[in-house]
Amino acid sequence: MGVTAEGSRKNSVRRGAAGLTAALAIVGLLAGCGDKVVKKSDLESQIREKASAAATGSKIGDVSCDKDLKGKVGSTSNCTAEISGKKLELVATVTKVTDKIYYSINFAK
Helix, strand or coil, rough: CCCCCHHHHHHHHHHHHHHHHHCCEEEEEECCCCCCCCCCCHHHHHHHHHHHHHCCCCCEEEEEEEECEEEECCEEEEEEEECCCEEEEEEEEEEECEEEEEEEEECCC
16 A cells, blocks of 8 residues: 555645645844835735745745735735645734744634
């Protein structure tokens, strides 16, 4: 009884997705001038970068978020990340604001 290519790919996506949420547990970004905000494009880039590092061996496709992440604890942005052809729904949530904005990335419920 061997593992099929499809079964192996599914396990790889699961491992990659689990690694993604672990790696993105807390991320700090410098806030811009004026109101503290993580721009949508910066949030997408940060998720893509962390996903690439966490999901070793998985292909990271498109990452898109619905809006900028405001520098207020509890603020959210809904995102979608494609890992090895599977779309994952994620939520970025601000956990702390100082001179940086700290946020967590979790699977959407």
